[in-house]
Amino acid sequence: MAARIIIDGLIISGGYALLAVGFSLIFGVARIINLAHTAFYALSAYLIFNFATSLGLNIVLSIIVSILIVIIIGVFSYKLVIDPVRQHETTVFIITIALAIIIQEALLMKYGGNLRLVPAVMSGYVMILGVKVLYQQLLTFGVVLVILLGTWLLLMKTRLGVAIRATAQDREVANLMGINVSRIGMITMAISVGLAAIAGALVAPLFVLSPGMWMHPLVMVLAVVVLGGLGSIKGSLLGALILGFAETLVVFLAPSGAFLKGSIALTIMLIVILVRPSGLFGVSFEEER
Secondary structure, three states, X not given: OHHHHHHHHHHXXXXXXXXXXXXXXXXXXXXXXXXXHHHHHHHHHHHHHHHHHHOOOOHHHHHHHHHHHHHHHHHHHHHHHHHHHOOOHHHHHHHHHHHHHXXXXXXXXXHOXXXXXXXXXXXXXXXXXXXXXXXXXXXXXXXXXXXXXXXXXXXXXXHHHHHHHHHHHOHHHHHHOOXXXXXXXXXXXXXXXXXXXXXXXXXXXXXXXXOXXXXXXXHHXXXXXXXHOOOOHXXXXXXXXXXXXXXXXXXXXXXXXXXXXXHHHHHHHHHXXXXXXXXXXXXXXXXXX
């Protein structure tokens, strides 16, 4: 059982980590709490289902095309409806949750409320410590590691990463240094939505799809970023591991654990926040002037 818990915990934590890092990025750069973030994750999964099942495209091609489409939709959404009201936090809340519901209703109209399945990229399994592990699960974990490493290298080792970090630290100073903060915001939104779309692509073959599949991940991602500290990338990673494994342990060890997993994870978040209000790696942002 221990091996099963570790494997499932790593898979769930990896998905939360991709979503949480993207969420933290756009918050850090544009101070946007994007409540539509996981709706893009659901949209990606459904587009893959549409291309692979309804249109008969190769599954890998379906994934690539779907991720690109979701990134384009995310960038247009940011430019047209989010960026113009970015400084009004309450309005951003309303717009992003409305955008998530619009995506959900569009998926419901197109595909109905029935559960859907996406074909796996890799079939078969291997035995690890006496536990059957799907090749698709190994692929998912490997891709998560590569994407997270690539994101870290982008942020820490490239000029674009320096511009993103400078903008996150202080938009006004970054603008005075010649950085186009508006363009950086749009690029960061593309990266953020891209991470959500990749997360959707990775979990699509492992779980059933439903139009409301974005809601639970949104709650968990909010818990992860608050637990780790808003705007902290390493905090998001650690928070994803903590809550991902907490959720997995509850499912395996507690009676009716599938119904309790969300509440237990949120309870852990509340306990940490009561002890450390800024989160595990909370960062303080300079107030907008």
